[in-house]
Amino acid sequence: MTQKTLHYGSVRLQGSLIVPGDKSVSHRSIMFGAMATGTTTVEGFLLGEDCLDTIKCFRKLGVNIDVQATNVTIESPGINNWEEPSEVLYTGNSGTTTRLMLGVLAGSHIHAIMTGDASIAKRPMRRVVDPLRLMQADIRGRNNGQYTPLAIQGKPLQAIDYTMPVASAQVKSAILLAGLHATGTTIVREAVVSRDHTERMLRQFGVAVTTKDGAVHLTGNQPLQATHVKVPGDISSAAFFLVAGAIVPNSEITLQNVGLNPTRDGIIDVLQAMKVKLAITDVTEDAEPTATLTVQTSEMQATIIGGDVIPRLIDEIPILALLATQAHGTTIIKDAEELKVKETDRIQAVVTELKKLGATIEATEDGMVITGPTPLHGANLASYGDHRIGMMGAIAALIAEGEVTIDDTACIGISYPTFFEHIEQLAKSLS
Numbered sequence: 117m118t119q120k121t122l123h124y125g126s127v128r129l130q131g132s133l134i135v136p137g138d139k140s141v142s143h144r145s146i147m148f149g150a151m152a153t154g155t156t157t158v159e160g161f162l163l164g165e166d167c168l169d170t171i172k173c174f175r176k177l178g179v180n181i182d183v184q185a186t187n188v189t190i191e192s193p194g195i196n197n198w199e200e201p202s203e204v205l206y207t208g209n210s211g212t213t214t215r216l217m218l219g220v221l222a223g224s225h226i227h228a229i230m231t232g233d234a235s236i237a238k239r240p241m242r243r244v245v246d247p248l249r250l251m252q253a254d255i256r257g258r259n260n261g262q263y264t265p266l267a268i269q270g271k272p273l274q275a276i277d278y279t280m281p282v283a284s285a286q287v288k289s290a291i292l293l294a295g296l297h298a299t300g301t302t303i304v305r306e307a308v309v310s311r312d313h314t315e316r317m318l319r320q321f322g323v324a325v326t327t328k329d330g331a332v333h334l335t336g337n338q339p340l341q342a343t344h345v346k347v348p349g350d351i352s353s354a355a356f357f358l359v360a361g362a363i364v365p366n367s368e369i370t371l372q373n374v375g376l377n378p379t380r381d382g383i384i385d386v387l388q389a390m391k392v393k394l395a396i397t398d399v400t401e402d403a404e405p406t407a408t409l410t411v412q413t414s415e416m417q418a419t420i421i422g423g424d425v426i427p428r429l430i431d432e433i434p435i436l437a438l439l440a441t442q443a444h445g446t447t448i449i450k451d452a453e454e455l456k457v458k459e460t461d462r463i464q465a466v467v468t469e470l471k472k473l474g475a476t477i478e479a480t481e482d483g484m485v486i487t488g489p490t491p492l493h494g495a496n497l498a499s500y501g502d503h504r505i506g507m508m509g510a511i512a513a514l515i516a517e518g519e520v521t522i523d524d525t526a527c528i529g530i531s532y533p534t535f536f537e538h539i540e541q542l543a544k545s546l547s
C-alpha cells in the first residue's frame with residue numbers, strides 16, 4: 117500500500133498535457149496483434165498495470181512483444197500457432213483482460229487457466245461465460261463459472277444471435293472475439309450502445325464487421341491481418357483534469373490528443389449541460405477520433421445524468437460526482453447500477469469518500485444524489501484499491517481546505533501511472 121498525504125494549499129492549474137493512451141484501445145491492440153500472424157506495431161500505448169498484465173498473458177502464449185516507451189511491436193505466429201501456457205495467466209486487476217481473453221481463448225486450441233487479484237475474484241464473469249457457453253465454449257470456474265480462477269478448454273464454436281441483458285463492451289467484445297472462431301454469423305444486439313473499440317479495431321485488422329440498428333454482425337473464420345494501431349489519449353484519464361480545471365480557481369488546462377469516440381464522450385455532454393467552459397479544437401477523423409480539449413474554471417449548474425448516456429461515461433461517474441459537489445443545485449445520477457460491479461462498488465465508495473470530505477451526497481439504488489456547491493475539507497480517504505476512486509480523492513485534495521490522506525495510491529498506476537507528475541506539472545502555487 118502506498119499512502120499519500122496531499123496538501124496543495126492555494127493553487128491554480130495552468131498548462132498543457134498529453135494524457136496517456138486509452139486503456140480499452142491499448143488492451144485490444146495487444147490482443148488483436150497477437151491473434152494476427154506477423155508484425156503489428158502500436159504507438160501511444162498505455163503503460164498502465166492492466167495493459168502490462170495483458171502483455172504478460174500473451175507472452176505466455178508464445179507471442180513476442182517488445183515495449184519501447186509507448187511503442188509496442190507484436191510478433192505473433194497467429195492464434196492457431198499459440199503455445200499452451202505452462203503457467204496460469206494472471207490478469208491482475210483488469211476486467212477487460214479477463215473477460216476479453218475468455219472470448220479469445222474459447223475458440224482457440226488452447227487450454228488455459230486465468231486468475232486475477234482480489235478485486236477480479238469478486239467481479240461477475242457469468243455475463244460473459246453464459247453467452248460463450250451458448251456458443252459451445254468449455255469454461256469452468258467457481259460458482260459454475262461466475263468467479264475466477266477460470267479454466268478454458270478452447271474448441272470449435274457455433275455462432276449465436278445474442279441480445280445483451282446489460283450494456284457492456286466487455287460482454288459484446290468477448291462474444292465477437294469468440295465469433296471469429298465460430299461457424300456462421302454471430303449477431304450481438306444492444307438496446308443501448310456500449311463502447312465500440314472492438315468493432316473499429318477489427319475493421320483495422322481487415323475483418324468485416326457490420327453494425328445496423330444496434331446489432332453487430334460478424335461472420336466466423338476471418339483471419340486478422342497484422343497492422344499499425346494508433347492509440348488515442350484516454351478520455352477517462354482526461355476526465356480527471358477536465359474536472360480539475362473546472363473546479364480549481366483561476367485555472368486553464370489544455371489536453372491534447374484526447375480520444376473522442378462517440379461511444380465514450382458522454383462526459384462532454386455532461387460538462388456542457390453543467391455549463392463548464394470547454395473548447396474542442398483540432399478534431400481528427402482517425403479510426404479513433406481525437407481532439408484538443410481546453411477547460412477553464414467555471415460556475416457549474418446541477419444536471420441529471422441517466423439513460424442512454426450512462427455507458428458513454430460509466431467510468432467517469434466518480435469524478436463527475438466530485439464536479440457535482442461544486443455545482444449549484446441538485447445533481448441526480450441514475451441508471452448506473454453497473455457501478456456496483458466495477459473494481460469496487462463505486463456507488464458506495466464515491467458516496468462514502470465524498471461524505472468524509474464534507475459533500476452533501478446520498479446513495480440511491482442505481483446512482484447518487486448530490487447537492488452543491490459545498491466547500492470540502494481535509495479527511496483520511498480510502499481508494500478501495502480502485503484507481504478511479506484514488507484519483508477522485510486526489511483531485512478533491514486540490515480544492516479541500518486542509519490535508520487529504522489517501523490510504524493506497526499505488527492502484528492509480530493501473531490506468532494513469534503519470535497522474536501525480538501531471539498534477540505537479542500543472543499546479544502553480546498562489547502563495
Ligand code: SPQ
Pocket residue numbers: 139140141209210211212213283284285286287289310311430431458459504531
Ligand atoms: O477493465 P476494467 O477493470 O473493467 O476497467 C474499467 C475502468 O474503470 O477502467 C471498469 F471498471 O473500464 C471498463 C468499462 O467500464 C473497460 C471496458 C472495455 O475496455 O471494454 C468497458 C467497460 O466495462 P463494461 O462492463 O461496461 O464492459
